[in-house]
Amino acid sequence: TVAVKRPLPPGPPTGWFGNFNLPSSYQWLHYAKWKELYGDIIYVYVLGNPIIVVNSAQAAEELFERRSRKYSSRQVQHRPVRTMVVELMGWDWLFSSMPYGRRWKQHRSLFRRHFHKLLTSDYYSVVTKETYTTLRNLAHSPDDFAHHLRRTAAAIVMKISYGHEVSDKGDIYVTLADEAMQGLGMAGIFGTFLVDYLPFLKYVPARMPGANFKRQASIWRKKTRAMIDQPFQAVRERIANGTAIPCFAQKELEKLQQDVNSDPDYETIIKNVAGISYAAGADTTVSTLLSFVLAMLVHPEVQTRAQQELDDILAMDRLPTFADRSKLPFIDCVVWECLRWNPVLPMGLARLVTSDDEYNGYFIPNGTSVLPNVWAILHDADVYPDPLIFSPERFSDQKKNDDLGINKLPWPAFGFGRRMCPGRWLAYETVWFSIACILSVYSIERCIDENGLEIVPEVAYTSSLLSRPKPFKCRFIPRSERADELIKGTAS
Numbered sequence: 001t002v003a004v005k006r007p008l009p010p011g012p013p014t015g016w017f018g019n020f021n022l023p024s025s026y027q028w029l030h031y032a033k034w035k036e037l038y039g040d041i042i043y044v045y046v047l048g049n050p051i052i053v054v055n056s057a058q059a060a061e062e063l064f065e066r067r068s069r070k071y072s073s074r075q076v077q078h079r080p081v082r083t084m085v086v087e088l089m090g091w092d093w094l095f096s097s098m099p100y101g102r103r104w105k106q107h108r109s110l111f112r113r114h115f116h117k118l119l120t121s122d123y124y125s126v127v128t129k130e131t132y133t134t135l136r137n138l139a140h141s142p143d144d145f146a147h148h149l150r151r152t153a154a155a156i157v158m159k160i161s162y163g164h165e166v167s168d169k170g171d172i173y174v175t176l177a178d179e180a181m182q183g184l185g186m187a188g189i190f191g192t193f194l195v196d197y198l199p200f201l202k203y204v205p206a207r208m209p210g211a212n213f214k215r216q217a218s219i220w221r222k223k224t225r226a227m228i229d230q231p232f233q234a235v236r237e238r239i240a241n242g243t244a245i246p247c248f249a250q251k252e253l254e255k256l257q258q259d260v261n262s263d264p265d266y267e268t269i270i271k272n273v274a275g276i277s278y279a280a281g282a283d284t285t286v287s288t289l290l291s292f293v294l295a296m297l298v299h300p301e302v303q304t305r306a307q308q309e310l311d312d313i314l315a316m317d318r319l320p321t322f323a324d325r326s327k328l329p330f331i332d333c334v335v336w337e338c339l340r341w342n343p344v345l346p347m348g349l350a351r352l353v354t355s356d357d358e359y360n361g362y363f364i365p366n367g368t369s370v371l372p373n374v375w376a377i378l379h380d381a382d383v384y385p386d387p388l389i390f391s392p393e394r395f396s397d398q399k400k401n402d403d404l405g406i407n408k409l410p411w412p413a414f415g416f417g418r419r420m421c422p423g424r425w426l427a428y429e430t431v432w433f434s435i436a437c438i439l440s441v442y443s444i445e446r447c448i449d450e451n452g453l454e455i456v457p458e459v460a461y462t463s464s465l466l467s468r469p470k471p472f473k474c475r476f477i478p479r480s481e482r483a484d485e486l487i488k489g490t491a492s
């Protein structure tokens with residue numbers, strides 16, 4: 001029999017030399033537009049790199065979930081090489097970018113052992129303490145709300161991973177990690193640097209004209225190493241001098257010391273897993289929280305409704321606890337809508353197909369990079385009516401939604417299948433608790449201009465791999481004298 005050659009999925013035509021430029025900003029919006037022209041899956045061939053963009057939930061489910069065996073890898077030794085980030089900038093310890101295989105599984109299973117859904121209650125006390133600190137910080141310097149929210153997210157993961165108490169300003173490890181992450185944010189979208197497509201460019205000497213990327217990469221590389229080495233080293237030292245604070249790194253290191261048959265590489269795995277919570281967990285959580293603040297300014301009616309729900313349960317006399325969760329369903333809807341409205345990773349994290357495949361009659365070649373357009377999936381108007389509107393109510397009657405086949409919970413914000421975000425339980429609880437606490441004691445209000453008119457901030461997001469609201473201003477005002485007392489009371 002003669003094999004029938006299937007066509008590649010449709011997509012924009014590439015020039016003779018494969019000289020096609022992918023959109024370099026707000027990719028998700030471009031690809032969502034292309035969906036109207038080319039459909040659910042789009043094929044582009046850029047300088048020898050086949051790329052597929054997945055634009056619908058249905059295609060994402062089929063490929064990433066049902067065919068997860070083929071679609072759960074990131075880069076391998078060939079393409080997409082992500083040469084800039086992984087090889088030149090030293091992010092090889094990040095298991096979110098590891099190829100599917102034994103090494104990734106070792107990392108992921110160690111991570112899961114500490115961040116499993118059933119274990120999130122272990123972290124309630126850390127989340128509560130750090131959120132309370134934020135409530136007080138918001139009273140002292142409300143204009144710095146973005147900084148305070150960031151501190152909460154950073155402090156929670158640093159405490160859990162390293163037992164490190166984050167200081168309010170200029171924390172040593174947070175500063176190190178932020179500097180390293182800045183480079184990742186800039187280089188993180190596949191194809192930002194030409195060297196991603198043409199890996200041999202990595203051999204270009206750094207002195208050469210045009211080799212700016214190499215000089216930049218070596219500066220970033222030092223920061224990347226410091227971020228992963230220094231806080232871990234501090235835990236090792238504390239164990240050695242008997243002052244260890246309970247945390248992920250301490251527990252695993254002590255276990256390792258008692259295990260005579262351990263794999264010598266295991267300490268590296270512990271170190272890598274400790275480092276990833278900050279890399280993957282801090283900015284993602286902050287972005288979601290900033291989306292929440294922005295949404296409250298643009299949709300004050302949502303804030304009123306959420307506060308009504310909180311007041312009915314708490315009578316404005318106490319702060320919420322995790323035990324109140326089941327009685328505050330609207331706060332859950334707000335969290336889901338924050339995750340959907342402007343997803344933190346609008347293009348998810350790229351995957352790699354590890355053998356030839358076929359989808360809907362189209363051929364998908366081995367080695368194709370697969371980019372999930374999470375933004376398009378969560379803004380499909382057939383599934384999320386009025387997708388651009390922030391409307392938590394859409395999630396309030398899941399039974400009715402299921403019957404109508406609409407408003408599915410936006411899990412794609414956390415990715416898909418075997419590589420889905422393993423930190424999602426902690427992330428969700430952190431965001432939920434912050435929102436519940438903030439709204440129970442603060443009113444988030446618009447600033448007033450010189451003519452006494454309210455300023456409605458623009459809903460504008462950055463176009464980086466990790467998208468966050470562009471800076472905006474607002475006011476955090478304690479809702480009452482009792483609210484003020486509750487905020488002060490968190491210090492005790």
Ligand code: HEM
Binds near residue numbers: 157417419424
């Ligand atoms: C609202 C906050 C968060 C969002 C929206 C988010 C979203 C995501 C997404 C979209 C992925 C890629 C999944 C895929 O390829 O299908 C991912 C991966 C990952 N996330 Fe999160 N995340 C958040 C918070 C966290 C936190 C707090 C942690 C750690 C404590 C974390 C740890 C990870 C790790 C380790 C991976 C890599 C998984 C792998 O490749 O196997 N995330 N996250």
